[in-house]
Amino acid sequence: MTDHALLLVNLGSPDSPEVADVRRYLDQFLMDPYVIDLPWPLRRLLVSLILRKRPEQSAHAYASIWWPEGSPLIALSRRLREAVQAYWHEGPVELAMRYGNLSIEAALNRLAEKGVRRVTLAPLYPQFADSTVTTVVEETRRVLRASGLTLELRVLEPFFARPEYLDALARSAEPHLQQKFDHLLLSFHGLPERHLRKADPSGRHCLSSVDCCREAPAEVLARCYRAQCLRSAEGFARRMGLDEGRWSVSFQSRLGRARWILPYTEKQLDALAARGVKRLLVMCPAFVTDCIETLEEIGQRGREQFQAAGGEELILVPCLNDHPAWASALAQLCRTPG
Numbered sequence: 001m002t003d004h005a006l007l008l009v010n011l012g013s014p015d016s017p018e019v020a021d022v023r024r025y026l027d028q029f030l031m032d033p034y035v036i037d038l039p040w041p042l043r044r045l046l047v048s049l050i051l052r053k054r055p056e057q058s059a060h061a062y063a064s065i066w067w068p069e070g071s072p073l074i075a076l077s078r079r080l081r082e083a084v085q086a087y088w089h090e091g092p093v094e095l096a097m098r099y100g101n102l103s104i105e106a107a108l109n110r111l112a113e114k115g116v117r118r119v120t121l122a123p124l125y126p127q128f129a130d131s132t133v134t135t136v137v138e139e140t141r142r143v144l145r146a147s148g149l150t151l152e153l154r155v156l157e158p159f160f161a162r163p164e165y166l167d168a169l170a171r172s173a174e175p176h177l178q179q180k181f182d183h184l185l186l187s188f189h190g191l192p193e194r195h196l197r198k199a200d201p202s203g204r205h206c207l208s209s210v211d212c213c214r215e216a217p218a219e220v221l222a223r224c225y226r227a228q229c230l231r232s233a234e235g236f237a238r239r240m241g242l243d244e245g246r247w248s249v250s251f252q253s254r255l256g257r258a259r260w261i262l263p264y265t266e267k268q269l270d271a272l273a274a275r276g277v278k279r280l281l282v283m284c285p286a287f288v289t290d291c292i293e294t295l296e297e298i299g300q301r302g303r304e305q306f307q308a309a310g311g312e313e314l315i316l317v318p319c320l321n322d323h324p325a326w327a328s329a330l331a332q333l334c335r336t337p338g
């Protein structure tokens with residue numbers, strides 16, 4: 001059987017680190033109502049304000065991590081697609097981005113032309129958030145409706161606690177954890193607190209106490225990004241045999257002035273240095289491929305900040321990228337997506 005395809009979807013990147021390309025990309029990204037969840041006129045106003053300064057700053061950051069082949073996120077996602085194809089014999093493996101080029105529409109059309117009948121959609125995010133998973137799923141459904149393609153769609157559920165993902169994370173990180181280090185910081189992408197409250201099916205659990213995410217009942221856990229990040233972190237630390245106190249969790253990439261989920265990575269870097277941590281390892285398990293948020297925010301700015309606060313070295317552990325253990329795990333996850 002070769003008519004069951006995989007469609008891997010990642011976030012996307014600007015076409016180049018030029019200011020105009022970065023502005024166009026940020027505009028599409030931030031105008032997504034799943035990312036900035038305000039009514040259109042307010043969203044337009046806020047995004048236009050953000051776009052006054054942000055494209056220049058982000059363009060500078062993108063330029064500092066850009067590869068000869070282009071955006072690291074896209075280049076690494078392409079390599080991942082190729083690696084997964086070696087483990088997926090049921091049909092073709094396609095790659096698309098939610099924003100910018102490599103559109104979902106073009107990928108679905110290619111699959112239909114190849115005679116594919118079933119597609120398993122894999123949003124490349126281990127933890128659930130409306131701003132990542134829901135927007136990918138909804139956009140794919142919208143394209144299918146609009147194009148009239150009759151492809152049967154299944155969706156890979158967030159895999160934050162699946163052994164396939166956690167084992168692959170352990171296998172890819174293991175060589176880096178063999179070096180001498182004082183502390184491991186697991187820095188996840190942040191999320192506005194408002195998004196957490198909105199996704200909470202109970203309407204009252206999330207953010208009700210400092211520890212609510214540790215006691216989330218199953219239906220809340222299924223929708224709570226923060227609780228899922230903590231589960232991933234605990235599952236990873238257990239696999240690596242890390243003692244409590246030798247690792248911690250934080251959330252990075254805050255945008256704007258609203259409250260985002262705590263603790264902030266920026267604050268943790270200072271706090272760890274002040275506590276006497278000299279050699280700090282940082283992993284970013286919410287990202288399956290390295291990108292601006294890992295390479296620039298942590299690997300460059302985070303390192304400078306940590307050293308200025310008295311730390312000696314910040315070592316960034318690479319994301320899963322195209323590690324064979326991850327490519328094989330992803331194919332396996334897609335065989336039992338629900």
Ligand SMILES: C=CC1=C(C)c2cc3[nH]c(cc4nc(cc5[nH]c(cc1n2)c(C)c5CCC(=O)O)C(CCC(=O)O)=C4C)c(C)c3C=C
Pocket residue numbers: 011012013014026034035036054058071073125129131132189190191192195253255286287290291292293
């Ligand atoms: C891993 C999961 C992600 C969540 C959750 C997420 C939420 C989220 N992000 C922004 C704003 C920005 N994110 C940016 C980059 C970016 N974000 C993710 C992933 C998640 N975002 C990735 C993989 C990347 C990297 C893209 C790349 O090209 O390398 C950016 C752009 C970069 C910048 O200007 O700093 C913004 C802006 C919000 C507002 C949000 C939740 C509401």
Ligand SMILES: [Fe+2]
Pocket residue numbers: 189253
């Ligand atoms: Fe983001």
Ligand SMILES: [Fe+2]
Pocket residue numbers: 196205206207212213216224225226227
């Ligand atoms: Fe929660």
